Amino acid sequence: MPNTLSSRPQLRYLSDQLDELRRKGTHFRLRVLDDIQAPVCTYDCKKVINLASNNYLGLCDHPKLREAAIQAVKDYGVGSGAVRTIAGTMKIHMELEEKIARFKNVEACVVFQSGFTANAGTVSAILGKEDFIISDELNHASIIDGARLSRAKIKVFRHKDAAHAEELLKEIQNEPGHKLIITDGVFSMDGDIGPVDKLADLAEKYNAIMMVDDAHASGVLGRNGRGSVDHFHCHGRVDIQVGTLSKAIGALGGYVCGSKDLIDYLYHRARPFLFSTSHPPSVAAACIAAFDILENEPERIQRLWDNTAYFKQQLGNAGFDIGGKTTPASETPVTPIIIGDGRLTMEFSRALFEAGVMATGIAFPTVPEGKARIRTIMTSEHTREQLDQALEIITRTAKQMSIL
Numbered sequence: 001m002p003n004t005l006s007s008r009p010q011l012r013y014l015s016d017q018l019d020e021l022r023r024k025g026t027h028f029r030l031r032v033l034d035d036i037q038a039p040v041c042t043y044d045c046k047k048v049i050n051l052a053s054n055n056y057l058g059l060c061d062h063p064k065l066r067e068a069a070i071q072a073v074k075d076y077g078v079g080s081g082a083v084r085t086i087a088g089t090m091k092i093h094m095e096l097e098e099k100i101a102r103f104k105n106v107e108a109c110v111v112f113q114s115g116f117t118a119n120a121g122t123v124s125a126i127l128g129k130e131d132f133i134i135s136d137e138l139n140h141a142s143i144i145d146g147a148r149l150s151r152a153k154i155k156v157f158r159h160k161d162a163a164h165a166e167e168l169l170k171e172i173q174n175e176p177g178h179k180l181i182i183t184d185g186v187f188s189m190d191g192d193i194g195p196v197d198k199l200a201d202l203a204e205k206y207n208a209i210m211m212v213d214d215a216h217a218s219g220v221l222g223r224n225g226r227g228s229v230d231h232f233h234c235h236g237r238v239d240i241q242v243g244t245l246s247k248a249i250g251a252l253g254g255y256v257c258g259s260k261d262l263i264d265y266l267y268h269r270a271r272p273f274l275f276s277t278s279h280p281p282s283v284a285a286a287c288i289a290a291f292d293i294l295e296n297e298p299e300r301i302q303r304l305w306d307n308t309a310y311f312k313q314q315l316g317n318a319g320f321d322i323g324g325k326t327t328p329a330s331e332t333p334v335t336p337i338i339i340g341d342g343r344l345t346m347e348f349s350r351a352l353f354e355a356g357v358m359a360t361g362i363a364f365p366t367v368p369e370g371k372a373r374i375r376t377i378m379t380s381e382h383t384r385e386q387l388d389q390a391l392e393i394i395t396r397t398a399k400q401m402s403i404l
């Protein structure tokens with residue numbers, strides 16, 4: 001028997017808040033994956049078609065990544081033993097950074113433990129309290145946290161609204177502080193694409209630093225999945241490109257690409273880099289193998305986009321609101337099914353699971369109140385049969401619940 005800490009009064013207020021979530025119908029339990037992250041897999045002992053993962057290219061269990069990870073365990077063991085700046089930089093970490101820099105055609109790259117730490121660590125390292133951040137209202141939490149940690153002044157522009165961003169830049173153009181414009185490349189909840197080209201123009205006009213978070217664009221947008229800068233032909237115009245190794249790349253980590261001095265500076269000042277242990281060698285090895293696949297198997301990305309087009313079209317034909325009316329329109333494999341009410345959305349998600357489809361319900365505060373949705377994410381590995389079956393289940397369940 002564990003010690004009965006729950007009878008103590010100290011953390012009672014947390015239990016009260018959980019009760020509040022239960023009353024609202026938005027309390028959740030973690031779904032546990034019993035086997036492999038795949039288009040059809042088993043959560044909580046139930047086999048489902050999986051529309052919830054970020055495993056865009058099916059690399060989570062790709063034989064070449066598995067092999068590379070196993071070989072690295074055999075060659076180098078399981079842990080790196082220290083933070084990068086003390087004794088934890090292994091040859092394979094450097095090899096991965098060089099590989100990504102070549103892939104992105106930039107001078108240098110630094111790999112962090114996650115995309116979250118890459119964003120938060122970078123923004124907080126390069127700005128101080130005299131500086132300004134011009135940030136899209138729907139930017140990821142890791143950017144917001146980095147901005148707060150930096151103590152810079154945060155100016156939020158309306159979603160994808162470059163004209164509004166310019167107004168904010170004008171207001172501060174005579175201030176001495178550094179200015180950072182930052183946007184997600186692909187927005188994770190709506191699947192729309194940030195106006196990287198227009199913001200890059202503003203960065204030049206107002207002498208601001210330009211930064212893009214390509215977590216959902218890495219391996220998805222641009223030639224061979226090079227990301228939003230490649231998609232918009234903005235090479236050489238974006239100072240800081242963040243990407244993740246945890247989504248399409250199939251493993252874990254985040255990276256920052258930019259000039260040699262930016263990366264060297266982050267080696268010296270980014271706190272997650274300085275104060276948290278580096279990746280196990282097996283993770284670095286798996287990521288290296290993944291970039292080989294991006295370079296050599298572009299047909300995976302083509303399949304991802306073919307599946308995306310098909311699935312969106314079928315959902316639209318069935319009469320679902322897949323964004324574009326009261327929410328931004330998806331342009332990528334992230335496709336929301338807008339429901340509106342938080343409780344109904346969570347009930348719909350649970351009913352879909354029971355019927356054999358895993359699709360996450362997302363409600364306030366992750367998305368605005370009244371814009372709750374089921375989020376679906378396509379992968380290159382879903383077959384047409386699986387997609388048709390998922391569509392049939394989603395449509396049938398929605399009709400049963402009077403959503404359609």
Ligand SMILES: *Cc1c(COP(=O)(O)O)cnc(C)c1O
Binds near residue numbers: 247
């Ligand atoms: C997922 C995500 C991150 C975090 O990446 P991790 O590697 O999972 O930590 C950062 N930014 C955006 C926009 C994301 O969607």
